[in-house]
Amino acid sequence: MHLSLSSSEPAEAEKGGERTLALMDEPKVTGTKPRTSWPRKALLILGFLFALAAIALVAMAVSQNKPLPKNIKYGIVLDAGSSHTNLYVYEWPAEKENDTGVVHQVEVCKVEGLGISGYSQDTEKAGLSLQHCMKRAQEVVPEQQHRETPVYLGATAGMRLLSLQNRSMADRVLSAVEKTLRSSPFNFQGARVISGQEEGAYGWITINYLLGNFKQPGWLNFLPHLRSSRGTSGALDLGGASTQITFAPDQELIESQENSLHFRLYGKNYNVYTHSFLCYGKDQALRLKLATDLQSTQNGSLLDPCFHLGYLRIMNISDLYTNPCIANGEQQLPFTQLHLQGNGDYQRCRMTIQKIFNTSYCPYSSCAFNGIFLPPLQGEFGAFSAFYFVMNFLNLTTEKSPVPLDKATSAVESFCSRPWHEIGSSDAGWTLGYMLNLTNMIPAEKPPTRPLSHASYVGLMVFCSLVLVAVLLLSWLTFHKPKCLQKGLI
Numbered sequence: 001m002h003l004s005l006s007s008s009e010p011a012e013a014e015k016g017g018e019r020t021l022a023l024m025d026e027p028k029v030t031g032t033k034p035r036t037s038w039p040r041k042a043l044l045i046l047g048f049l050f051a052l053a054a055i056a057l058v059a060m061a062v063s064q065n066k067p068l069p070k071n072i073k074y075g076i077v078l079d080a081g082s083s084h085t086n087l088y089v090y091e092w093p094a095e096k097e098n099d100t101g102v103v104h105q106v107e108v109c110k111v112e113g114l115g116i117s118g119y120s121q122d123t124e125k126a127g128l129s130l131q132h133c134m135k136r137a138q139e140v141v142p143e144q145q146h147r148e149t150p151v152y153l154g155a156t157a158g159m160r161l162l163s164l165q166n167r168s169m170a171d172r173v174l175s176a177v178e179k180t181l182r183s184s185p186f187n188f189q190g191a192r193v194i195s196g197q198e199e200g201a202y203g204w205i206t207i208n209y210l211l212g213n214f215k216q217p218g219w220l221n222f223l224p225h226l227r228s229s230r231g232t233s234g235a236l237d238l239g240g241a242s243t244q245i246t247f248a249p250d251q252e253l254i255e256s257q258e259n260s261l262h263f264r265l266y267g268k269n270y271n272v273y274t275h276s277f278l279c280y281g282k283d284q285a286l287r288l289k290l291a292t293d294l295q296s297t298q299n300g301s302l303l304d305p306c307f308h309l310g311y312l313r314i315m316n317i318s319d320l321y322t323n324p325c326i327a328n329g330e331q332q333l334p335f336t337q338l339h340l341q342g343n344g345d346y347q348r349c350r351m352t353i354q355k356i357f358n359t360s361y362c363p364y365s366s367c368a369f370n371g372i373f374l375p376p377l378q379g380e381f382g383a384f385s386a387f388y389f390v391m392n393f394l395n396l397t398t399e400k401s402p403v404p405l406d407k408a409t410s411a412v413e414s415f416c417s418r419p420w421h422e423i424g425s426s427d428a429g430w431t432l433g434y435m436l437n438l439t440n441m442i443p444a445e446k447p448p449t450r451p452l453s454h455a456s457y458v459g460l461m462v463f464c465s466l467v468l469v470a471v472l473l474l475s476w477l478t479f480h481k482p483k484c485l486q487k488g489l490i
């Protein structure tokens with residue numbers, strides 16, 4: 001069947017039984033320009049609408065469904081702490097690089113032996129100690145991505161102390177670890193000692209990234225004046241040689257500039273307080289306490305309430321005075337050995353520990369200790385490292401809701417009162433925040449989104465499809481009407 005266009009009524013011709021719609025008379029030329037009759041106009045309009053809807057459909061489908069690269073990217077960070085080194089492997093989908101909550105830890109490898117600062121007398125070993133975990137990383141990251149995968153090493157308080165004590169020794173340790181990392185197939189980006197401020201900042205970023213606090217509810221985007229640092233969690237990191245506290249305080253102005261950080265993340269401003277207390281990590285604080293207690297003994301014998309009843313230990317005084325945390329009091333002592341005997345008393349331990357926190361002076365409106373500024377605490381805190389290890393050891397990390405302080409205190413109290421012979425040891429830290437920063441994965445502004453939201457995209461696609469169907473239907477009704485309709489209408 002042929003469909004021919006005609007300005008006059010088409011006639012039907014029977015040809016060999018086939019019904020044909022044939023073009024009849026040409027329009028008559030009457031001396032004036034022939035006027036386009038309405039079916040032709042209608043056809044033009046319908047054709048135009050059809051083309052428009054089809055173009056809109058194709059354009060939307062192309063821009064919305066532009067193929068995005070689907071590969072996974074990797075990043076490696078080595079946390080060279082004072083007590084030991086951990087290697088972390090992270091992964092994220094390449095196309096979502098700047099979104100929140102897309103980076104996942106896929107591997108943690110604990111380096112055997114000492115922290116790298118512990119190899120100051122045999123620096124080669126600092127590098128060799130990392131080899132096992134670097135091999136492990138090579139197994140985790142697909143081989144074809146080794147060359148593009150960045151690897152960073154950040155050293156913390158142990159190396160800060162070694163640098164203060166002997167700078168060239170610290171440099172030699174760093175060179176040794178650098179040599180190992182450079183020889184790996186990964187893209188080595190540097191090994192350095194990070195500052196206490198950075199450590200606090202990256203710990204805070206890690207905690208809030210993992211808690212999803214950088215995701216803003218959509219409606220807040222329309223009320224920018226309501227956006228503030230509220231809704232973030234503070235971070236507490238108890239390491240071996242230093243401890244960090246970082247949080248967004250209520251007051252806008254932070255009195256001490258060295259404790260003040262400003263971030264712009266995902267289009268939002270954050271004013272954050274941070275401080276790293278060097279020498280107040282778990283191990284160094286204990287040394288500090290022992291050195292303080294020693295000053296008041298006559299013969300080097302200590303009955304210490306912070307160790308279990310029955311615990312006995314003899315240590316050389318010179319081993320205690322090995323770093324800048326402990327002032328040079330060694331020479332004044334008339335004995336060379338410390339005889340430590342535990343008597344497990346939580347309350348008395350608390351009292352003796354207080355001695356290492358000097359709260360007698362404060363040049364600011366409020367202080368933590370040792371004259372360090374601390375604004376009033378604000379909001380909830382996420383505590384990790386030794387805070388976690390200790391709570392985990394006491395079986396206090398399995399509960400979903402936070403454990404009340406009095407319950408935690410009584411668990412510690414009861415554990416401390418047990419005799420020594422009765423006792424038989426996902427990660428949060430600064431490393432994820434460090435990698436997010438160095439790989440530019442936390443943008444200052446909100447990352448661009450798809451041209452249309454999913455709902456608008458679906459709605460527009462349905463609308464354009466309906467327009468197409470309507471145009472087709474109208475065309476059919478206009479040019480291929482049932483006979484009865486044609487008779488009545490034309």
Ligand SMILES: Nc1nc2c(ncn2[C@@H]2O[C@H](COP(=O)(O)OP(=O)(O)OP(=O)(O)O)[C@@H](O)[C@H]2O)c(=O)[nH]1
Binds near residue numbers: 241
């Ligand atoms: N029970 C337990 N203790 C641990 C574990 N890992 C580390 N510790 C101890 O917890 C304290 C803090 O450890 P980390 O947070 O790893 O400290 P670090 O990173 O080496 O030290 P900084 O350089 O000060 O950050 C140290 O006294 C460690 O000996 C663990 O898996 N279990």
Ligand SMILES: [Ca+2]
Binds near residue numbers: 081240385
């Ligand atoms: Ca640490």
